[in-house]
Amino acid sequence: MTTTRFAPSPTGYIHVGNLRTALFNYLIAAKSGGTFILRLDDTDPERSKQEYADAIMEDLEWLGLTWDRVERQSDRLDRYEDAAQQLRDIGRFYEAFETPTELDLKRKKQLNMHKPPVYDRSALALSEDEKAALRAERGNGVWRFKLDHERIEWTDGILGDLSIDAASVSDPVLIRGDGQFLYTLASVCDDVDFGVTNVVRGSDHVTNTATQIQIIQALGGTLPAFAHHSLLTGPQGEALSKRLGTLALRDLREAGVQPAALLSLMARLGSSQPVELHGSLDEIIEGFDISTFGAAPTKFDVQDLYPLTGRYLAGLSVSEVAATLAELGVPAELAEPFWTVARENITTLKDLGPWWTLCRDGADPLIDDEDADFIAQAMTLLPDGPYTADSWGAWTNAVKDATGRKGRGLFMPLRKAVTGMTNGPDMSALMPLLQVIRAKG
Structure with a gap:
């Protein structure tokens, strides 16, 4: 049974970078009929x-990424303490007392000596009396x-065969001086206890994975399959971190982005497969293949959504937008023809409002000086509403006969006068929806 997890910290809102991790883990579990755990770190x-915990759940539900169960690390502190004691008992856990300043000086000295800046394990030489004094x-x-200084090797689901020399990595701090358990220990305990079989996360966690492999082994757990996806950048390759405040999922939702668009893009971005719009999550699940993703940084442009x-x-x-149309005040009898016209001319549902305002209240006419007399004459030929699908053709033919204008010189000034715009839907379809034409006076 495949078991995956998405493990956000409830210290802020989910952004597009978090979503990539959540989506990949969800899709792996869903494709195999497995379990997807939401773990709040x-x-x-x-x-x-x-x-923030509530917001995370709300954002995932908006996307349809439902979880099978929720786990909170704050409920498992006793378990982490037991694991810490287990590591002490087998001689793999030790207390260190250096201040940040002292650690910084050690790193600088090592760099000056052309040595890797890793912790020197001087705390292992402390006597019990020295520890008590400190x-x-x-x-x-x-x-x-305490890491075993050997090579840590695994086959990554995206990056391929990886090997890290543990001697090049500092012994990781798992418990802070104030007693707070850090991510590395808590995450390992959770993955072991919950039977997590697949862990997908960002490539910035590769070194964490190496140390966690040894911790899992020390605790007697089974290693999951690891995969590290590339990190997102901006469209020009710039760091995305500075822009994440504008790329929270709730901000994208507020801007009118649809879940299907966001999921379709994120399920393919950075892979060898082309981005395709999928209308359902089931389609995305069926076509997902993590082996198609590459290691190179992946450019993300919010405008692509x-x-x-x-x-x-x-x-x-x-019927699928009936509630939105009702909120705008579109009469039931006009809902279908209005949507048929508007849906081809909007980017988000927010764009519907101006189109309904045009139909209900008319638009400020856009009339070039050289067309003023032409429009004035044309408006005398426009009959009173209500208009039908034949109204535009009948009117333009009448204007053509009266003025001799044709082609673009005929149609464009009339469109601008009626809609206040230079482009838009087929006027034959729009005319029956217009309640008012202001240029008519």
Whole structure:
């Protein structure tokens, strides 16, 4: 049974970078009929907020990424303490007391000597009396996991065969001086206890994975299959981190992006497969293949979401947008013809409002100076509404006969005068929806 997890910290809103991790893990579980766990990494009591936990669930539900169960790390502190004691008992956990300044000086000295800046394990040489004296002077130390200095190797689901020399990595801190359990220990305990079989996360976690492999082995757990996806950049290759504040999922939702567009893009971006709009999550699940993704940084442009959103909306029936049309005040008898016209001319549902305003209230006419007399004459030939599908053709033929104008010189000035725009839907379809034409006076 495949079991995956998405493990956000409830310290902020989900953004597009988080979504990539959530989606990949969801799709792997869904494709195999497995279990998808939402794990809230809330061991930091100061930064973790219930409002963010609620927002994470709301955003996932908006996308249809439903979870099979929720786990909270704050409920499992006793389990983490048991694991810490297990590591102490087997000699793989030790207390260290260096201050940040002391650690920084050690790193600089190592770099000056052309050595890797890793922790020198000097705490292992402390006697019990020395430790007691340091606790009295500085408070409790941090707890570090003692790595076996050997090569750590695994086959990554995206990056292929990886090998990291543990001697080139500092013994990771798993418990802070204030007693807070850090991600590395808590995550390992959870993955072992919950039977997680597949872990997909960003490539910035590769070194974490190497150390976690040894921790899992030390605790007697079974190693999951790891895959590390590339990190997103901006459209020019720039770091995305500075723009994430504008790329929260709730901001994209507010901007009118549709879930189908977002999921379709994210399920293919950075892979060898072309981006295709899928109307359902089932289609995305069926076509997902993590082995098609590459290691290179992946460019993400939020503007790519809007054509996909427009295409998705264009394929919806009037019944699927009935609530939105009702909120706008579109009469039931006009809902279907209005949607048929509008859906080909919108990018998001937010664009419907101006189109209904045009139909209901008319538009400020756009009349070039050289066309003023022409429009004035044309408007005398426009009959009173209500208009039908034949009204535009009958009117333009009458204007053509009276003025001699034809082609673009005939149609464009009339469109601009009636709609206030230079482009838009077929006027034969739009005319029956117009309640008012302001240029008529």
